[in-house]
Amino acid sequence: MASKNQVPCGPCSFDDVTKDAGKWCTDCEEGLCEDCENSHRKSKILRNHKVISIDDYRKIENISISQVCEYHGESLEWFCKSHDEALCVVCVPSKHKTCSDVIPISVALSNARQSTALSDLEDAIETTLLNVTKCIINRESATNDLEKQELTVKNMILETRAKVNLHLDKLEERLLRELREIADSCKSKYNKFLRNLKATEEKLNKLKEQTRHMKLFSSDIQVFLGTRQINGQINSEVESIKSDICATKDYEFKVSMHSLITKLSNEVEEFGQIKMSEFDAKLYFTDAKIDQAQIGINDKTSRNISNIKLQPIKTFQMQNKMEMNITGCIILPNGNLCMACYTRANTLIEYSDAGDHIRNIPVYSKPYDIAVIDLSRIAVTYGEASILEIMNNSTFKVEKKIRLQHSCMGVSHENGRLYVISGYDTVHVLDLSGTQLKILKISSDTILHITTSKDKIYYTDYKSNKVHCCSLNGEELWQLHCDCLRFPKCVTVDNYNNAYVVGYISNNLIIIQHDGKENKTLLTKSDGLNFSNAIFYDKHTRTLLICNEKGFVMMYKVV
Template sequence: MATSSQSCCVCYLRHITNPSIVWCTECDEGLCTECKEHHRFSKASRGHRVIRIAEYQKLPAEILKITQYCTKHDKKYQFYCQKHECPCCSKCIVENHNECRDTVELDDIIHDAKTSNALCEIEETLVEVAENLQKIRQHQQDNLTTFKESRQEIENEIKTTRIKINNHLDKLQEDLMKQLYAVEEKENLKICQLLSSLETREKEITDCQRNIVIIKKHATDLQMFLSMKQIKEDVYSKNKFVQSLEEDKNFKQSSLSYKINTSMKNMMSHIISFGEVRIETKSCDIALIRKKAKQAQMMVPTVQSRSIENIKLAIQKTFNTQGNFIFGCCMLSDGRMAFTYYWDCKIIIFNTKGIKDFKVKMPCNVYDIVYISEDNALAVSSGGSEKQCITIIDLKRKQIKKTISLDSYLYGIVALKDNRLIYSGYDKGIRMINLYDESISDIVRDNMTCNCYTATFRDNIYHTNNSTNTVTCYNLQGGIQWTFQNVSVLKDPSGIDIDNDGNVYVVGTVSHNVVVITPDGKRHREVLTASDGLYCPTSLHYSEQKNQLLIANSNNKLAHFV
């Protein structure tokens, strides 16, 4: 801004001080009564939108910092670089964004910012978080009442029991009473601290909701759009706080209880304790609202981003896979889906509607499966079967084409170009096989555990290890690029695949979820959970052509198409 919003900007340039009564959102300036009239009738500015200066000053301070003009070149923003997520003036484009291909007209981006799905989702999430905080606060207040009632019941029981015994137990009674009150005070302190935190969060939510109403009413489209990302992050952190309370021990249902020492009734002098006061916890029975977790639209569809924070999956189809112990799945080029049934020694092909097309009986156990587009065939690994082999299935003839015997167990398998496969070979490490001459070369010579999966993207190989709960990225020479491990999010990592942007998707069999990891392995996010129908998922496959993900559960006869 040229001057403070309290003074007329035009008069300021004339070295005159007059108070502003309105603010022009187009000129980004305050205007006094006289300048307002000139501004209203001037051809260049008669169509500009002005608001009362008092209303303008109600906008949050961080919103007021957003202007229409480039702070570096003092030119009006005209473009938006989607790659760098920033507005640009004409000089910015020349100096810093000349090679950026994702530059669009700013007006095309901001014209519907106040009515966008992104803002609606933020407002809905705020309502959701506020309702959840209110539920939790009420729950904890009820818990305080229960604590008081429980304490009174225990106190009465202690006093009643104490009457039946002789006077030398007075000291023991006193010690127990001190313990009782101390436990109650300590637990009350925890609950009060949590309530204080909840009240603070509720106030923040209320402030955020009020700011959004003011921003929608008085801020420019640009201000609305550029502040949306920060608002979204604030809302996400508050929502994350609510969800994290479920896992926090302070959020457990607590109650006071007392167990009488039955030996007391015998009045034996060697008894050294009157009883025990303890806290019993159980999971809370309140149901938090999770509307946001079920939504599948992009936050800001007009500004595409490859960040994992923008990745959202929606279950498009769920169907019965007609069996258990499914350890491998893949999608064919025509949309059909193939699954392995380990103990049944068979594979089944389903059409795009989830109806069984045909099955092939196998000579051994079958673990992972991959589609070979060059030959229109499937390659199947034998897992921990006594017969250690890769079986090639001709899809046109719907029968086994050939079997390649190997010298180790093999689990996860992935196809490369030129009829080469990479597989996890147990104690032989990660290996590559040429299907033409059946020659084998070692990539990673380290011993691997059983049930490991592998995937490739460009010059990298990705490998899961359920024994160490890790996902490791190697180059084609076997050098480690990075290793991901976070047992609080991903337990028993199994099936793995990579999307067109290099993001790594992994299923957690024990954690019942799908986690996406950034190409550099530094960041991650949980994108599907048990609430989405995942139960012991073992395998997944990403279709590059369809940009779709196929996920197979192991034991509940369901597959998900997202």
Template sequence: MISMEDYRKIEDITIKMNCGMHGKKLNLYCKKHEIAVCVTCIASEHKSCSSSNVISIEEASKRAKQSAADLEQLITRTLENFKYFINNREIALENVDKDEQTIRKTIEDTRLNLNEYLNELERKLLLDLRSKHANCQSQYTKSLRQLNQKRIEKENLKEQIIKMKHSASDIQVFLGTHQCNKAISEQIGSRKKDIRFHTDTSMKLEIDPFINSFMEEVTQFGEIRVTETNVGQAKTQTHGSKQNICNISLQLKQKFYIKGCVVPITGCIILSDYRIIFADYTGSMLMEYNNKGKHIRDILVDHRPFDLAAVYSDRIVVSYGVSKYMEIINTNRENEGRM
């Protein structure tokens, strides 16, 4: 028995006191399956459960208040996580707005040095920026709306748990917390999984390197790149139109000579430590150089090497065109043997 005043505090909290399958009072508890049951459930669904696993609901609910307190703490921690990720989303939204402002200013400053020919290219780029910025805003707004809704739901549930803990009977607290605990755990697990895949979006502007000679070569004002960085991981994804290969210009970084000016080189590979290995088809050997062009050594092989490929930082695969087989070679100085 509880007072009417206490009852009014929990009358809006739905607690099932009867079995949903048989309609009878939930007066037993199966410890093996961790579920409240009626007498009919024991006879039909829990035949294999030992008598020691089936106890009265009164005995099972002795620590109900503590269970409610544990559930309250779990919800509190979840709400703290929601607050953290909401703040994270809000900061990310501010950053993408700053990116948009920075890019717009860069575009405007660059535009001052161009003539009327760039008007159409500028218009296309700004439309692209507006579209990508709108998409970023939409993603963050949707994420914030969902997070705020879940936060409100958990705050309401927390308030109900507090009311039930202070005013309801042990049985009501036990059944109430037991019935919502599993659902809450599933929701928390689902929400953690969703939060894990939240990404931060930033936008950058890449001005075309040939902007000074645009009358002859430039076909676009620039490119808006939207980079999504996973909040929990370092993985990034870049979206945007690919640069036309016709606009790519190669630049010579370094030049050095290979010993023997008429050596027929059939293969070349650059290792992770910047060593360069050439395949000398006629000399039946591999020639190793450093990134400064200094010859390090020759690695003799049994046949004429045709091509090379890296397996690890110290192992390469050598193919022999005539012999039709491949060989893995260890390139360490201490161990020059083949594997």
């Protein structure tokens, strides 16, 4: 009896027998139990069918690919190369009877897995995914920037309010101090006059008492003379009082507020205005090459180097207190630049594409080269330390550490495999778990850098001044020796397999045709190349990144 969520065996189900399938035939599109699989394999007409495990079937069961004509309901058995269209037996005579290149679909699909169309489709998905990822990163970054701007404006408002409060407090304190000083001065004058009056009052009361006693008890002559003497004192006090009265002022306090203060409280109706400017986001969508699943038909895979030019984007000098020896560089999926500095500082250095230093990333040892694996991972080699690390390209947390027997110099990634120069004369091919798949022996022992592109390996021999191109199995396809190129260091390739090589001693950049037959110089020392050590081509943005040994960085758009 078939279990729940299991795939039933198709032939058994036809006989009303329920059994679990252990395999799946992609041609018959049905499950097979063990017995039916054996019968299926023994049948001459069925034995070439592709049979996969149920686990693998689960990975493709939701992929909807119709093998039936949508117009006639018949199986798609023919293919028109002119119209790039799969046909059924009814389509051929009805719509394509004049087409001379209608072939059996079995012939057309013979190279389907190796077709450039499938490769282009994979590249298109990867490119579109990269575009979406970059857009996500850009919008997340924009959101963070917006939050920072909001906080900055908020702090500016609060600081302005605090400054206004502080300034008003100071003005208020100054005005109150002025009021207090004026009032104290006025009260001091009042008090002085008041003291004089009280002293006079006391004198007058005393003279009054003396006059009364004189009248009662003194002799006539004493009264006579005393009257005149006391009268003189009274007249003196009267004159003094009159003089003080004439000099005495009354005061009235009022305040005239500054017009701006009055306006602030009466007329200013808002603290400020929030202004929002709108401009186009710095989002770039790189078009992918989608070929409607054509199988190697009219596919443009090459470009003549005579038409290739470089447009300057940005140049800057890396600012760092430590010693510089840049030996590797990449453009990260988020658009930032990452450089390997082969010194005892043991750091990778991250910059923005605008030339702003972001951070130094501490790593295991002296990093020699870097390669992009996918949207979230990079590979880093550590030269004589004989170590290669796979790490997250956002957090730079190490996900896998791989130890080799010999030095780890140049590194490149292609289709889930790492190609690492080890021991200066061999290329070790590893999967991403670190398992060694093969070793390619190179006919030179002075190799530092390597790059890969689809089905080819490129490397430079700095001693013989040669650039080599070979298959993924190590079979040499071509080599180039150019008198203008001395001490070739790093190599990278574009979307058309044209190679870009920097000459460390010749201080130049040359481009080599994909077949190795032509080359030309693109940049020289006058363009800023001075002991150039590292180069990287971003196939998604068509951007060329070049780094001199001492940290001078150049970015170009390849057009």
